[in-house]
Amino acid sequence: MTARGVVLLALLLAAAPAAGQVASFAVTGDAIAAPLEGRVGNAARGAAVVRNRETANCLICHSIPDATERFMGEVGPPLAGVGARLTPGQIRLRLVDPTLLNPAAAMPAYHRVDGLANVDPRWRGRPVLSAQEIEDVVAYLATLGD
Amino acid sequence: MIRAAAGFALLACATLAGAAEIRPSRDYLSPELRAQQDDPSRHPGxxxxxxxxxxxxxxxxxxxxxxxxxxxxxxxxxxxxxxxxxxxxxxxxxxxxxxxxxxxxxxxxxxxxxxxxxxxxxxxxRSRGLPVSVATDGPAAAFLEEGRRLFGMRQGQLNLSCGQCHDDNAGRRLRGDVISNGLPTGYPAYRLEWNTLGSLHRRLRACSLGVRAEQFPLGSPEYLALELLLAARANGQPVEAPGLRR
The missing domain is CATH 1.10.760.10 (Cytochrome c-like domain)
Known part of the structure; x- marks a missing residue:
């Protein structure tokens, strides 16, 4: 393949997810500092996404400080105080793709479509959460301070 | 100090969390469900x-x-x-x-x-209570290896392997359910969620769906190989079939 061909292929590969439903982002340290696609998160919407069993289903593994929620999971760490422990950028990275930080992380990547095996055809090429939903969840989790 | 250490060991056993060892599925059932599994007069299976x-x-x-x-x-x-x-x-x-x-x-x-x-x-x-004893060598070895590959492979949109739940997080709660070691010993099992008796492969399809992975057909080579690996993990553990599951 010519050098020009390689560059073209690389451009195509880079463009493919963006043409789909995954936003591009830059990692700085253990964070994605900039909001995805420059979107503004809404904490109330994020609180709904976190509880939604059909999408993020965060509470299957995590607990939140809400006495009215029953049967919350304990596989992941409790989310109480996460907004004090982590910056919004650090939360964003962990939602988008925790394996960027720890390749063995059990937590799913919520905004990634590449490098996944044997995905149900109904979900192939689609991230679990959209860029807007990621920003909404970041906004909500940032409110869970001490 | 020795007494405290013993107490801690007991506590660790009681919670089962993060247990590296494989434990019978019945150990992960609620006491009520376990009693019902043991009582034919209260077991719809x-x-x-x-x-x-x-x-x-x-x-x-x-x-x-x-x-x-x-x-x-x-x-x-x-x-x-x-x-x-x-x-x-x-x-x-x-x-x-x-x-x-x-x-x-x-x-x-x-x-x-x-x-x-x-x-x-x-x-x-008829094998209830007897230890699982599947052959893993000879002609079974290649199937077992394929099963091991499937068990360890991250799959689906949620990018999870079987082992990340059933080895690394067994004993912890996933919503209201305690994650077991994923042994096949109780199947076919009466599952309350199904309100009927179902096969292990039906249960495996539910696992695939849960991680948003492609579901293989009942009786498929993939699930058969996985079943052998699960049975090999259960070697020595008692058969519980017909099991009772949530």
Missing amino acids: WLWVEEGEALWRRGARSCASCHGDIAGMRGVSARYPTVAADGALLNLEGRIERCRTEHQGEAAFGYESEPLLSLTAAIAQ
Whole structure:
């Protein structure tokens, strides 16, 4: 393949997810500092996404400080105080793709479509959460301070 | 200090969390469900056992006409899946279907059909309490390796391997359910979520769906290989079939 061909292929590969439903982002340290696609998160919407069993289903593994929620999971760490422990950028990275930080992380990547095996055809090429939903969840989790 | 250490060890055993060792599925059941699993009079799975025992005796070329009383099936299901003489990996369902078509001259029941579930439950029940003892060497070795690959592979949109839940997080709660070691010993099992008896492969399809992975067909080579790996993980553990599950 010519050098020009390689560059073209690389451009195509880079463009493919963006043409789909995954936003591009830059990692700085253990964070994605900039909001995805420059979107503004809404904490109330994020609180709904976190509880939604059909999408993020965060509470299957995590607990939140809400006495009215029953049967919350304990596989992941409790989310109480996460907004004090982590910056919004650090939360964003962990939602988008925790394996960027720890390749063995059990937590799913919520905004990634590449490098996944044997995905149900109904979900192939689609991230679990959209860029807007990621920003909404970041906004909500940032409110869970001490 | 020794007493405190012993107390801590007991506590660690009691919670099961992050247990590296494989524990029987019954250890992960609630005390209520465990008691119900042990009591045929309160266990709906016994309806299938009774139907299966009737099927065992039914017809001119019945199972009983070759095998005798079903009591002779004691220990058989503990050795499945196993590799047949022709090199195919067979689970108990597959063995029953072969008997149907090759020796009884009947059409196969079909996976997840009521008669196949019933016969499977009745035969498996005869091994209840006996230790699983599947062969993992010889012709089984290649199937086992494929099963191990599937067990360890991150799959689906949620990018999870079987082991990330059933090894690394066994004993922890996923919503209201305690994650078990994923042993196949209770199957076919009556699952409250299904409100009926179902096969291990039906349960595996639910796991695939849960991580948003492609679901393989019932009786597929993928689930058969995985079943062998799960049975190998359960070697030495008691058969619980018919199990009772949430």
